Amino acid sequence: MDVLLRAENLTKRYGSVTALDHVTFEIGATVTGLLGANGAGKSTAIKLFLGLTRPTSGRAEVLGREAGRDEQVRARLGYMPEHDCLPSAVSAAEFLTHMAETSGLPPRHARVRAADTLRHVGLFEERYRAIGGYSTGMKQRVKLAQALVHDPVLVLLDEPTAGLDPPGREEMLALIRRTHREFGISLVMSSHLMGDVERTCERILVLENGRVVEEGETSTFTEASETLYIEVTAHRPELIAALAERDVTATEDGGSLVVDDVSGEDYDRIRDALVAAGAPLRRLAPRRRTLSELFQPGGADGKDTA
Amino acid sequence: MLAVYKDGLRTAMGLGRGGKAKILPWLFIAASIIPALVFALVAGAVDRLAADFSEELDLPSHADYYSIAGVVLFLFAAAVGPELFCPDRSSGTISLYLVRPLRTTDYAIARWAALATVMVLIAWLPQLVLLAGLVFGATDPGSYLANHWSDIPRFLISGVVIAIYVSTIASLAAAFAKRRAYAAVFLVGLLILSTSVISGVADTLRDGAGRWVALLSVGDVPLYVNDVIFGEQTSSIEAASDLSDIVRVAWFVVVVAAAGTIFLGRYRRLSL
Numbered sequence: 001m002d003v004l005l006r007a008e009n010l011t012k013r014y015g016s017v018t019a020l021d022h023v024t025f026e027i028g029a030t031v032t033g034l035l036g037a038n039g040a041g042k043s044t045a046i047k048l049f050l051g052l053t054r055p056t057s058g059r060a061e062v063l064g065r066e067a068g069r070d071e072q073v074r075a076r077l078g079y080m081p082e083h084d085c086l087p088s089a090v091s092a093a094e095f096l097t098h099m100a101e102t103s104g105l106p107p108r109h110a111r112v113r114a115a116d117t118l119r120h121v122g123l124f125e126e127r128y129r130a131i132g133g134y135s136t137g138m139k140q141r142v143k144l145a146q147a148l149v150h151d152p153v154l155v156l157l158d159e160p161t162a163g164l165d166p167p168g169r170e171e172m173l174a175l176i177r178r179t180h181r182e183f184g185i186s187l188v189m190s191s192h193l194m195g196d197v198e199r200t201c202e203r204i205l206v207l208e209n210g211r212v213v214e215e216g217e218t219s220t221f222t223e224a225s226e227t228l229y230i231e232v233t234a235h236r237p238e239l240i241a242a243l244a245e246r247d248v249t250a251t252e253d254g255g256s257l258v259v260d261d262v263s264g265e266d267y268d269r270i271r272d273a274l275v276a277a278g279a280p281l282r283r284l285a286p287r288r289r290t291l292s293e294l295f296q297p298g299g300a301d302g303k304d305t306a
Numbered sequence: 307m308l309a310v311y312k313d314g315l316r317t318a319m320g321l322g323r324g325g326k327a328k329i330l331p332w333l334f335i336a337a338s339i340i341p342a343l344v345f346a347l348v349a350g351a352v353d354r355l356a357a358d359f360s361e362e363l364d365l366p367s368h369a370d371y372y373s374i375a376g377v378v379l380f381l382f383a384a385a386v387g388p389e390l391f392c393p394d395r396s397s398g399t400i401s402l403y404l405v406r407p408l409r410t411t412d413y414a415i416a417r418w419a420a421l422a423t424v425m426v427l428i429a430w431l432p433q434l435v436l437l438a439g440l441v442f443g444a445t446d447p448g449s450y451l452a453n454h455w456s457d458i459p460r461f462l463i464s465g466v467v468i469a470i471y472v473s474t475i476a477s478l479a480a481a482f483a484k485r486r487a488y489a490a491v492f493l494v495g496l497l498i499l500s501t502s503v504i505s506g507v508a509d510t511l512r513d514g515a516g517r518w519v520a521l522l523s524v525g526d527v528p529l530y531v532n533d534v535i536f537g538e539q540t541s542s543i544e545a546a547s548d549l550s551d552i553v554r555v556a557w558f559v560v561v562v563a564a565a566g567t568i569f570l571g572r573y574r575r576l577s578l
């Protein structure tokens with residue numbers, strides 16, 4: 001894995017508040033989600049990697065260089081802040097052209113890139129309107145566009161779906177996935193919304209109170225917790241007993257039986273139990289558990305990280 | 307850095323912005339040119355219609371112009387300077403600059419340079435209008451130019467001095483103000499208060515103390531240098547006439563250097 005971001009024993013304190021507490025992790029060339037509740041340290045981590053703030057101790061590396069030290073590294077980064085950052089009086093085309101020029105693109109090239117990027121985010125027709133008249137969703141897309149306009153290697157998105165309604169969220173998440181797929185740009189996306197991270201990111205890093213509590217591939221989290229739903233038309237108690245005899249724990253969930261953390265061998269045991277109990281099978285359906293089920297109280301791990 | 311400078315020029319002049327953003331800069335440009343136009347027309351008319359009186363009349367000259375238009379230049383800087391700095395901080399746009407290949411001080415210098423450039427142009431433009439009026443209004447433009455050519459480099463240099471001064475003071479106020487209105491009100495208040503209070507105090511003090519007090523008049527600091535450049539007293543504070551040329555220039559340099567250092571220091575320490 002190409003390492004784009006590396007945190008080594010990274011700590012950031014604001015007075016008596018510890019935002020990040022000796023965290024060590026690496027982020028590669030993919031779409032990575034920084035998942036955590038408000039105050040977990042996601043935005044602080046992003047700001048440290050961008051060099052917007054200095055670490056109290058430890059080291060933050062971006063593209064192999066210490067964060068904030070090398071201006072040429074910054075030319076290869078994009079940043080979409082959570083907070084408002086757009087001037088209201090200028091048009092999106094003018095603003096993006098200016099941002100591209102600030103990143104070092106020649107004026108003519110900057111104008112072309114600005115138009116292309118606004119087309120990518122779906123604002124091409126609206127590009128000459130003053131940003132102040134845009135809706136929240138359109139402003140979020142301009143924020144994403146300014147992060148992409150100079151063709152960066154890596155883009156850091158701080159809560160990109162903040163303030164968006166459900167359709168707006170879906171559009172933004174689709175845009176993020178498309179940005180990675182079409183342009184090959186790696187993205188790091190912070191969010192407290194597990195659904196957003198699960199649908200968009202290939203890797204996940206879970207922060208809680210300034211510490212990394214989980215990290216890995218999104219599929220690993222969900223595969224490890226595959227749940228099986230069994231629905232029978234009769235002999236349900238007998239089936240539960242037959243499953244128990246075969247060391248398979250089933251719980252009742254409405255009209256179904258639920259078997260958590262199913263492995264390959266469990267399917268054979270369930271088949272045998274169904275035969276032994278004489279239970280007519282109506283439905284047998286595997287379902288991956290969502291991240292919210294994993295990390296919320298009562299989930300598989302019983303963790304409350306977000 | 308060039309991109310930030312260019313954007314600063316466009317912001318200062320309201321270019322690429324809506325109509326409202328253009329009103330203020332162009333109003334000030336008109337306000338600074340109109341007196342020059344009137345002076346030029348009056349000078350030309352007097353020279354042609356009553357040539358005998360022209361020598362006796364104390365017609366406004368290039369030296370006088372900055373002492374008259376200095377207030378307009380200061381007000382222009384007070385209105386436009388904060389526009390270049392405050393919205394970027396209040397709207398959070400500054401964070402987008404800081405993640406690009408640009409240091410905070412580069413950003414600050416580029417914005418300051420944009421303001422100073424606009425101020426230089428606004429300082430020079432009326433002087434050029436006045437020059438054109440005086441030259442073409444004279445009965446013999448050739449001899450007028452031959453006799454007064456040295457005014458041209460003088461008003462050009464003096465214009466740069468005033469532009470640097472007002473840009474630096476306005477940038478300093480804008481660097482600390484949360485909103486542009488606060489910075490503008492502070493600058494205008496500073497100008498009115500310091501000019502009225504200091505000129506009153508300086509001219510009543512005796513034993514030479516008044517000249518040192520005169521140095522504290524915020525609006526007059528560049529005019530003292532203007533007087534050195536033109537070799538005549540144009541500042542309204544009488545006590546300042548006792549100041550030596552070296553003190554006038556050194557005080558200007560000290561004020562600009564101190565304000566510039568604090569201004570850059572503010573941006574150097576800027577973190578988000």
